Amino acid sequence: MHETLIRDFAMDGRVAVVTGAGSGIGQEAACVLAEAGADLVLADINADGLAETARLVRERGRTAAPLPVDIADRSAVDDLADAAVQALGKVDAWVNGAGILHPFAILEAEEATLDRLLNINLKGTYWGCAAAGRVMKPRGGGAIVNISSAAADNPVAALSGYAMTKASINMLTRTAAVEFGSFNCRVNAIAPGFVETALVAGAYCDEQGRIDPERREAFLRDRAAATPLGTTGRPRDIALAILYLVSDASRFVTGQVLRPNGGVVMP
Numbered sequence: 001m002h003e004t005l006i007r008d009f010a011m012d013g014r015v016a017v018v019t020g021a022g023s024g025i026g027q028e029a030a031c032v033l034a035e036a037g038a039d040l041v042l043a044d045i046n047a048d049g050l051a052e053t054a055r056l057v058r059e060r061g062r063t064a065a066p067l068p069v070d071i072a073d074r075s076a077v078d079d080l081a082d083a084a085v086q087a088l089g090k091v092d093a094w095v096n097g098a099g100i101l102h103p104f105a106i107l108e109a110e111e112a113t114l115d116r117l118l119n120i121n122l123k124g125t126y127w128g129c130a131a132a133g134r135v136m137k138p139r140g141g142g143a144i145v146n147i148s149s150a151a152a153d154n155p156v157a158a159l160s161g162y163a164m165t166k167a168s169i170n171m172l173t174r175t176a177a178v179e180f181g182s183f184n185c186r187v188n189a190i191a192p193g194f195v196e197t198a199l200v201a202g203a204y205c206d207e208q209g210r211i212d213p214e215r216r217e218a219f220l221r222d223r224a225a226a227t228p229l230g231t232t233g234r235p236r237d238i239a240l241a242i243l244y245l246v247s248d249a250s251r252f253v254t255g256q257v258l259r260p261n262g263g264v265v266m267p
């Protein structure tokens with residue numbers, strides 16, 4: 001590949017914070033950013049997952065600082081930003097990847113479950129944007145990527161709570177892009193379609209929580225059939241879109257929602 005093109009996507013000398021880095025899309029995002037040359041601050045509530053991602057980042061020759069954090073805790077997210085600056089000197093990119101999924105019918109909704117979704121998916125992302133903006137502003141900029149979902153654009157039974165948080169993340173992204181543009185901080189969202197990760201495995205697990213291979217195969221076949229491309233996503237499909245949005249390749253892009261989703265929704 002031509003050197004100038006590699007430079008557009010290169011993250012050499014940059015520091016990226018990834019929340020939700022202990023599994024799935026966040027873990028793969030950390031790996032791809034490390035492959036592009038970034039050093040990583042890895043945040044997740046799951047310490048074991050974090051240790052594995054740190055190993056994968058170091059295997060790629062980059063520095064990894066794993067920090068256990070509950071993103072629903074505003075002060076912990078603020079501390080994460082300060083710890084990132086302390087550990088690696090600065091923050092150039094921040095990926096708000098941590099999230100949960102709780103399916104329930106509106107008529108059966110429990111307040112505690114809805115609050116959990118709002119606190120982690122929406123407020124966690126909100127505090128992530130605020131903390132990232134705070135440390136990026138004095139340095140003259142950076143790039144933030146929020147992880148939304150195809151569910152933000154497509155009403156699906158039992159996903160009201162999850163979908164509300166993701167639709168709100170799209171609006172948070174646009175508003176933050178307006179507020180942060182003056183200090184050269186770009187804010188974008190990625191709204192993935194179906195990607196097989198721990199988040200969605202509940203859809204094909206048996207009552208003991210074990211994956212049922214037949215149910216899994218049928219479920220994946222259905223999800224693939226729902227897309228014009230006839231396939232489901234891989235964490236790497238999303239991670240490469242994240243790399244685009246945090247690198248100089250997207251220097252003119254802010255306030256946008258990028259949809260790597262096989263075409264399942266085209267709003």
Ligand SMILES: NC(=O)c1ccc[n+]([C@@H]2O[C@H](COP(=O)([O-])OP(=O)(O)OC[C@H]3O[C@@H](n4cnc5c(N)ncnc54)[C@H](O)[C@@H]3O)[C@@H](O)[C@H]2O)c1
Nearest residue numbers: 020022023024025044045070071098099149194195197199
């Ligand atoms: N997998 C999909 O099909 C899909 C589709 C659209 C959007 N997404 C979004 O992508 C993001 C990553 O999901 P994934 O599929 O990789 O799932 P995953 O379950 O593999 O990863 C999510 C990570 O977030 C962490 N996390 C959960 N609560 C946390 C908290 N309070 N504080 C810190 N970390 C916490 C988990 O420990 C986990 O490591 C989520 O925001 C999800 O909503 C996933």
